[in-house]
Amino acid sequence: MKNNWPIWEVFIRSKNGLSHKHVGSLHAADAEMAIENARDVYTRRTEGVSLWVVESKNITASAPTDADALFEPAANKIYRHPTFYNLPDEVKHM
Amino acid sequence: MPVEGSNKTDNQDFMKIFDARIERDEKVEPKDWMPDAYRKTLIRQISQHAHSEVIGMQPEGNWILRAPSLRRKVALLAKVQDEAGHGLYLYSAAETLGIERDELYQQLLDGKAKYSSIFNYPTLTWADMGAVGWLVDGAAIMNQVMLTRTSYGPYARAMVRICKEESFHQRQGYEILLHLVKGSEAQKDMAQDALNRWWWPSLMMFGPTDSESTHSEQSMAWKIKRKSNDELRQAFVDATVPQAEVLGLTIPDPDLKWNEERGHYDFGPIDWDEFWQVVKGDGPCNRERMAHYTKAYEEGAWVREAAMAYAEKKQKRREAAKSDLQVA
Numbered sequence: 001m002k003n004n005w006p007i008w009e010v011f012i013r014s015k016n017g018l019s020h021k022h023v024g025s026l027h028a029a030d031a032e033m034a035i036e037n038a039r040d041v042y043t044r045r046t047e048g049v050s051l052w053v054v055e056s057k058n059i060t061a062s063a064p065t066d067a068d069a070l071f072e073p074a075a076n077k078i079y080r081h082p083t084f085y086n087l088p089d090e091v092k093h094m
Numbered sequence: 095m096p097v098e099g100s101n102k103t104d105n106q107d108f109m110k111i112f113d114a115r116i117e118r119d120e121k122v123e124p125k126d127w128m129p130d131a132y133r134k135t136l137i138r139q140i141s142q143h144a145h146s147e148v149i150g151m152q153p154e155g156n157w158i159l160r161a162p163s164l165r166r167k168v169a170l171l172a173k174v175q176d177e178a179g180h181g182l183y184l185y186s187a188a189e190t191l192g193i194e195r196d197e198l199y200q201q202l203l204d205g206k207a208k209y210s211s212i213f214n215y216p217t218l219t220w221a222d223m224g225a226v227g228w229l230v231d232g233a234a235i236m237n238q239v240m241l242t243r244t245s246y247g248p249y250a251r252a253m254v255r256i257c258k259e260e261s262f263h264q265r266q267g268y269e270i271l272l273h274l275v276k277g278s279e280a281q282k283d284m285a286q287d288a289l290n291r292w293w294w295p296s297l298m299m300f301g302p303t304d305s306e307s308t309h310s311e312q313s314m315a316w317k318i319k320r321k322s323n324d325e326l327r328q329a330f331v332d333a334t335v336p337q338a339e340v341l342g343l344t345i346p347d348p349d350l351k352w353n354e355e356r357g358h359y360d361f362g363p364i365d366w367d368e369f370w371q372v373v374k375g376d377g378p379c380n381r382e383r384m385a386h387y388t389k390a391y392e393e394g395a396w397v398r399e400a401a402m403a404y405a406e407k408k409q410k411r412r413e414a415a416k417s418d419l420q421v422a
């Protein structure tokens with residue numbers, strides 16, 4: 001018998017004020033069970049205050065082969081960073 | 095993949111990029127190109143690791159109902175539950191390599207996939223819960239700490255999570271023995287007996303010596319492994335001998351001796367015939383472990399099916415309610 005429980009990706013907010021962060025995946029028959037399983041598998045030591053589960057098939061990821069095309073253009077735009085601009089020492093914090 | 099001129103060049107280019115990434119100590123992530131053999135090696139190693147966590151629950155599960163106090167019972171229960179969790183983290187890491195969970199389970203059920211031989215030894219007394227936590231988890235920690243730096247991202251992250259949980263496992267085991275050695279003569283003998291039985295199998299956990307290990311060299315080159323079997327085994331012996339001294343127990347090895355020159359303990363020869371016998375299926379509990387696993391798997395089938403059927407029914411109801419609304 002094939003176990004056709006779908007895969008869910010699990011995200012945990014470790015405390016209020018922080019974003020949910022991906023921690024891994026698990027199998028569950030539906031979203032409700034995915035939350036219950038995520039509680040048992042990923043938060044046995046108070047790792048979180050909130051859980052998100054997303055069925056894996058609903059996630060669209062960028063292709064690693066596109067990484068250069070997508071992210072390279074940002075590499076030479078050093079003028080987007082504060083250190084690109086020279087200020088006199090008298091101006092202490094800006 | 096068709097073997098065309100252009101594809102071959104592509105593969106060679108990808109290979110160069112891959113090798114350079116390993117060289118730079120950059121992690122490999124699931125959707126990145128990787129050599130087939132790297133993928134296969136990882137699937138084999140990670141699933142074997144996952145199966146070990148799962149089968150490893152049996153020898154300790156054996157004592158949960160007979161734990162001598164509530165304190166010991168909650169600790170052992172929590173430890174065994176952690177091991178189930180470790181299995182799940184690892185299965186999900188293996189699945190990122192493109193193999194399905196069912197196939198992984200099936201490989202174990204069919205005996206095609208292995209698990210750590212240490213779990214084919216019986217847990218005869220309560221002192222074994224001490225020795226297993228101290229030595230078996232101790233040996234596993236040596237290996238797993240190294241694997242937090244493995245080159246495959248999801249495996250490394252699972253290891254970080256696991257290592258955080260392991261240290262309690264070893265400490266609770268050691269504490270069990272600490273109490274026994276302070277007890278009656280019979281209790282102290284029980285602790286010594288457990289050490290006698292678990293010492294050599296624990297050393298075998300690191301696998302064959304480097305010269306005999308078939309997969310080691312390539313795994314080191316790919317930085318899946320960062321230390322050799324013998325290096326890890328030596329580190330384990332060096333760390334464990336002083337801990338045995340604190341307990342006042344004797345490690346069952348007449349050749350065990352500090353070697354000033356090497357800065358390590360020398361230890362006697364390992365019985366590799368026993369090791370291979372257990373690996374090949376003839377250890378004291380191989381059949382029992384697999385029979386128990388298979389029974390649990392089969393008896394759980396209706397639960398897995400029922401949960402899916404219920405989920406589908408709920409989904410249909412939701413859809414029906416939605417279309418009712420639209421009609422109204």
Ligand SMILES: [Fe+2]
Pocket residue numbers: 147176177180256
């Ligand atoms: Fe574990």
Ligand SMILES: [Fe+2]
Pocket residue numbers: 177231234260263
């Ligand atoms: Fe453990």
